[in-house]
Amino acid sequence: xxxxxxxxxxxxxxxxxxxxxxxxxxxxxxxxxxxxxxxxxxxxxxxxxxxxxxxxxxxxxxxxxxxxxxxxxxxxxxxxxxxxxxxxxxxxxxxxxxxxxxxxxxxxxxxxxx
Amino acid sequence: xxxxxxxxxxxxxxxxxxxxxxxxxxxxxxxxxxxxxxxxxxxxxxxxxxxxxxxxxxxxxxxxxxxxxxxxxxxxxxxxxxxxxxxxxxxxxxxxxxxxxxxxxxxxxxxxxxx
Numbered sequence: 001x002x003x004x005x006x007x008x009x010x011x012x013x014x015x016x017x018x019x020x021x022x023x024x025x026x027x028x029x030x031x032x033x034x035x036x037x038x039x040x041x042x043x044x045x046x047x048x049x050x051x052x053x054x055x056x057x058x059x060x061x062x063x064x065x066x067x068x069x070x071x072x073x074x075x076x077x078x079x080x081x082x083x084x085x086x087x088x089x090x091x092x093x094x095x096x097x098x099x100x101x102x103x104x105x106x107x108x109x110x111x112x113x114x
Numbered sequence: 115x116x117x118x119x120x121x122x123x124x125x126x127x128x129x130x131x132x133x134x135x136x137x138x139x140x141x142x143x144x145x146x147x148x149x150x151x152x153x154x155x156x157x158x159x160x161x162x163x164x165x166x167x168x169x170x171x172x173x174x175x176x177x178x179x180x181x182x183x184x185x186x187x188x189x190x191x192x193x194x195x196x197x198x199x200x201x202x203x204x205x206x207x208x209x210x211x212x213x214x215x216x217x218x219x220x221x222x223x224x225x226x227x228x229x
Contacts, residue, residue, distance in 0.1 A: 091158070
């Protein structure tokens with residue numbers, strides 16, 4: 001069990017640039033979640049997938065954000081035309097459907113928008 | 115809608131003293147409840163979870179929590195604090211009826227351990 005991995009761990013970008021993050025879940029997990037965490041706050045839900053289907057998106061996920069999980073394995077989160085307010089830790093989690101919603105989190109990608 | 119409220123954004127205890135981190139939840143349906151710990155620049159690690167099997171839940175690293183429906187509380191305790199317990203702790207809730215749904219987190223409590 002290698003756990004949930006996320007790449008890159010850190011990303012510094014200039015306002016207006018596009019960025020893409022990757023999440024590799026635990027291999028047998030069919031649910032994958034994205035959360036955003038800003039300084040001094042708890043994680044906030046963004047979106048989740050069951051296999052390749054995106055089942056729910058938060059209102060926090062503006063049209064500049066898009067997430068995919070094309071083959072039901074890894075997922076990508078893209079932010080277009082980044083803004084300073086997008087600076088946050090982006091966390092990915094995965095779980096196995098039918099359990100007690102025990103979500104395993106990755107180490108996160110810290111985004112800094114200058 | 116579900117929510118959790120963590121009382122106290124910072125808690126300081128002496129090494130060896132009792133740790134008590136407070137969490138109250140709001141849910142119109144039977145909840146799953148969780149405590150997660152986050153060390154600096156790391157992701158979240160599950161400490162323990164309440165799934166309605168037992169009201170007193172034991173977790174890792176000597177932590178435990180008790181589900182009290184009458185008080186809508188799920189406080190986290192540890193009898194004797196260690197320096198390594200210094201971290202941020204998050205209480206969280208999700209919906210039992212809609213398993214595998216998103217988790218709603220509290221704002222967190224930073225635990226400081228005094229030597």
